[in-house]
Amino acid sequence: MSITVTDGWGTEGGGAVFAKVIKNFETKYPNVTVHRQTTDYNSYQQTVNLKLNSPNPPDVMMLETSGYGQGFYGAVQGNKLLPLDSYSKAYGWDKRVGSDASLNVFRMDPGQHNLWGSGTLWGVPEQNSIIGVFYNKALLKKAGYDSPPTTYDDFVKTLAAAKAKGVVGIEESSTFIHTEMALWDSFASSADQVNKWVYGASGSFADTANMKAAQAIQDWNKKGYFQSGAVGTSDNDAAAAFLGGKAMYYVEGSWMSGGVEGSLKKDGGWFPFPSASANSPVGGGPTTPLVIPAKSKHQDVAAAFLNYFLGQEATDFMFQQGWGLPGAQISSTLTTAGTPTAAIVASLAKAEGAGGGGTTPFLDWADPAYSTQLAGELQSLAAGRQSPTQFAQKIQNEWTQFHSKRKS
Structure with missing residues (x-):
């Protein structure tokens, strides 16, 4: 056989x-x-x-x-x-x-x-x-913190503290998609709230939680919490900068764990993106x-x-x-205790197991057009060329058109 x-x-x-x-x-x-x-x-x-x-x-x-x-x-x-x-x-x-x-x-x-x-x-x-936050322990300490934040409000406080100390808060690539995913999940009350939209069943990209996420991206760029020129930084360059010790945080998928452990060594860490809601899901999954x-x-x-x-x-x-x-x-x-990989495995098992918040798929899988449209609109949002409302409505309009065709 x-x-x-x-x-x-x-x-x-x-x-x-x-x-x-x-x-x-x-x-x-x-x-x-x-x-x-x-x-x-x-x-x-x-x-x-x-x-x-x-x-x-x-x-x-x-x-x-x-x-x-x-x-x-x-x-x-x-x-x-x-x-x-x-x-x-x-x-x-x-x-x-x-x-x-x-x-x-x-x-x-x-x-x-x-x-x-x-x-x-x-x-x-x-x-x-799983989408989470890789961090540089030395730069977090320079910003005044000995351990990573566990709440959304504290996360934002660490960004402000890093800015005050001349430390880049978040190294960001021009796609912004993973940060958008993390923020929407953080503000969402359940995985269903996001998944029903991603799967095309119901909901809106312009729901209250995602409007907060869009506003946060625009505000963070305006306040200088991302590196200078984030809107024009490629994925490879953003990863290289973080691995080179130039930023405190990097919001990215778990596939970066090996690179972080190899480059930052004892200074490399990971934590789940802090939730603003008790039952928030996490982005990623199978x-x-x-x-x-x-x-x-x-x-x-x-x-x-x-x-x-x-x-x-x-x-x-x-x-x-x-x-x-x-x-x-x-x-x-x-897994080796204390490593980013160990933290990732534990967090993912908790999210996907019984009673966990669940996972939400990658947003650009929700519509064939999003493989190019979503990143471009996020860049425009971050740069202040459109409002969160305008951004969300463009993405929602495409979603509506695609699913109307799917059902026809």
């Missing part, structure tokens, strides 16, 4: 780790041979639709994003994917990713005009993530779906591979090999 697995991780870094996972799967199941097809990420994205539309597609495939972004939405629309609900129930995948709600990001309901976030399960995550094409000739074996990928053995192995945070939960004993 053989199956074909295709991905865009290549042969270096994470791609090399994935190759080892495949080898370990074959060792555990010697009656199965896995033929892997891989290339670099950019080249892979150009061939996704060709692979999905092939009369003989691979048995397991990687897609770029869930939601209404490239790949996932179109694949469900075109009936190209195999529903995974029966396999998830049989294998207990919801328990491996924290809760059943964590898998909503890979659900889409054909009976509701392919509404994202509910209905049929079409994929499982290859990674997990990413990059692995799917089974509907025309796979070996669906049960492909599902067994996904189950192995989500299992404790493979999950812990990937984490130890430098994969980052795998889609399923790692053993808590694998």
Whole structure:
């Protein structure tokens, strides 16, 4: 028996780790041979639709994003994917990713005009993530604080204190998207408040919580809490500046933890973005779906591979090999106490577990146009070229138009 697995991780870094996972799967199941097809990420994205539309597609495939972004939405629309609900129930995948709600990001309901976030399960995550605050302990101390803030009001006080001491409060990239996510979540009263809008079910980008978030971004830039020229700073340059010790905070995804620990060493830390509401969610959650094409000739074996990928053995192995945070939960004993990674793992497990505030997906997955529009409008907002009301209304107008077309 053989199956074909295709991905865009290549042969270096994470791609090399994935190759080892495949080898370990074959060792555990010697009656199965896995033929892997891989290339670099950019080249892979150009061939996704060709692979999905092939009369003989691979048995397991990687897609770029869930939601209404490239790949996932179109694949469900075109009936190209195999529903995974029966396999998830049989294998207990919801328990491996924290809760059943964590898998909503890979659900889409054909009976509701392919509404994202509910209905049929079409994929499982290859990674997990959380948006939070990386910080430089030495610069926080220079601003007058020995420990990071735990409330939103105190967070803002540390920004003012840093400004007074000549310290850059937040190193920001020109996209502003992760800061916008963190702020909306902070002001929101529940994950549903944000998720219903992101998934396209209901709500408004101009709700009270997000209006506060938009106002905060504009105010912070005006007050100099971001570095000079933040509106024109690339993601790479912002990351390099923070890792080079030039700012107190960096609001970013958990994938930065290795770089922070390697560059800032004992001065590197992480904490959840402080909440202004008792039940606030956190941005992030499972990413990059692995799917089974509907025309796979070996669906049960492909599902067994996904189950192995989500299992404790493979999950812990990937984490130890430098994969980052795998889609399923790692053993808590694998992290080193006091490190950003340990804080991230604990916070994400709490958010996604029973009684946690939950996670909200990346905002630019909410509409295909947002991959370019959202960052541009956030730049205009931060620079004061438009009001928070104007900003929110533009984004909401696009949302309304897209979902009107989706339902037609």
